[in-house]
Amino acid sequence: MHFDHAGTLDDFPNARVHLQDLEMQFATGRHMLHQGxxxxxxxxDVVAMVRRLYQEKVVFHEGDQQLAPGVSVHHLGGHTMGMQVVRVWTQRGWVVLASDASHFYANMQTGRPFPVLYNVADMFAGWRRCAELADSDEHIIPGHDPLTLQLYPAVSPELEGIAARLDLPPAPMPESVVDAASTGGSMLFKQASE
Ligand SMILES: [Zn+2]
Structure with a gap:
């Protein structure tokens, strides 16, 4: 429910929002007393979500839940109490939309969390979980990495730089990124997928 994910709720007036119980608890509870x-x-955005709840357009989850064949949500925590990722079946296998479980490729590849987080241990465990859920490390899509739009083809010429085909294999990772990962931290991400 961070502003950069929940800030356009009004653009989707008929949508049902799939939310972890813990995310609503986090956003409306005692931890919001801390400015940091x-x-x-x-x-x-939080008030808009409560209004959406009173319209019966919020679906709560506690942990992992299949939403439809080939689409499921998985609670990780870490970044926020209720951080969840989405796993989708595609023509290249299981893809995990990691969202803020890993802002950038470098976070999970080098074992260095993005420094907005609720629980660092859950953040580390979350990378492992993503690796279990995805068919390979190339099937995990970080939530905020501009690289994704370079690695994956655009949906159409008009959507170049806006929307990418994550169901297709990515281009090879640039050498600079591979170097950063190999000189980085514990390579948890790689171990988990081996
Ligand atoms: Zn966030």
């Missing part, structure tokens, strides 16, 4: 945690939320 609260700053990534916008109270108007």
């Amino acid at each position: 945690i609260r700053f990534a939320f916008n109270v108007e």
Whole structure:
């Protein structure tokens, strides 16, 4: 429910929002007394989610849940209490939309969390879980890495730089990124997929 993920809720008035119980608890509970945690939320987005709840358009989950054949949500925590990822079946296998479980490829590849987080241990465990859920490390899509738009082909020429085909294999990772990963931290990500 961080502002950069929940901030356009009003653009989808008929949508049902799939939310972990713990995310609503996090955004409306005692941890919001701390500016250092609260700053990534916008109270108007939180209030909008509560209004959506009262319209019966929020679906709560506790842990892992299949939403439809080939689409499931998985609770990880770490970044926020209720951080969840989405796993989708595609023509190249199971793809995990990691969202803020790993902002950039480098976070999970070098074992260095993005420094907005609720629980560092769950963040580390979350990378392992992503590796288990995905068919390979090339099937995990970080939530905020501009590289994704370079590695994957655009949906159409008009959507170049906006929307990419994650169901197709990515281009090879640039050498600079591979170098950073190999000189980085514990390579948890790689171990988990081996
Ligand atoms: Zn976030």
